[in-house]
Amino acid sequence: MNKNQQAFAVSAICLSIILAGAIIAYRPGVVDQDGGLPMGFRYPSGIGVSQGVPTLYSEAFPTLISEEATQKTISLTGAGTASATADEATIRMGVEVTRDRAAEAISDNAESMAAVIDALKLMGISEDDIKTTSYSVYPQYDWTEEGRVLLGYTVTNMVQVTVKNLDIIGDVIDAAGNTGANRMDGISFGLSDTKMQDLKNTAYVLALGDATDKADLIAETLGLTISGIQSVTESSYVPARTYVDYAEAGSDMAISSKAPTPIISGDLSVSVNVHIVFLFQ
Secondary structure (H helix, E strand, C coil): CCHHHHHHHHHHHHHHHHHHHHHHHCCCCECCHHHCCCCCCECCCCCCHHHCCCCCCCCCCCCCCCHHHHCCEEEEEEEEEEEEECCEEEEEEEEEEEECCHHHHHHHHHHHHHHHHHHHHHCCCCHHHEEEEEEEEEEEEEEECCEEEEEEEEEEEEEEEEECCHHHHHHHHHHHHHCCCCEEEEEEEECCHHHHHHHHHHHHHHHHHHHHHHHHHHHHHHCCCEEEEEEEEEEEEECCCEEECCCCCCCCCCCCCCCCCCCCCCEEEEEEEEEEEEEEC
């Protein structure tokens, strides 16, 4: 073997030894102790160091928890109620007529209803505050031994009347009854939009104050410091509304009493409940 062949053989042997050492030393996915993980820790298959540090090893790399999740909170509900006297009323009234023929019933009903509406306008009720809610024409039957007997046709015309001056409610009912209204289905008292919004705002302020007072009491008792508010939500809202049933009268309802019909509305209440999450230290 000449010198060139000997040198080539020696080089090949050295290269084989170096390559074998590299293969033995190469361990994919293993992080050195200096990297922060214990010797021998391996990433799951397919995940390398370049893709981030795993959170499953909590001693060296504790799991990151959002700041919101670690905040200390107190959850409380506040209630508020505000009351005021009703400033408007809605009356459901109408005319019901039964005649032998449908055309006759329709004509007589229209005549009576026109008289009622004219009377309401004379009382100061705006035409915009008088709205038709239902109109119907249907036959009336009686059952005898011979079978069904037609008694006539009934026409019913109902309107909704909004009265914004509560001092004249009784007079409005009397005027309608005296001119042909023989159906009074009920009265509901309410608040105008402006007054309702004012009452609602007052109830909200009271509810928020109620929840804040509770939070202050808890903080003082437990030695805590309220540092802020995480969230505020409305849990319930009950608008003011009352209803007074007015007995339905017969077709001969004619109010001849000199005394006006007494109607008393009383106070209405708006209730609000809010849910507040307070932050504390």
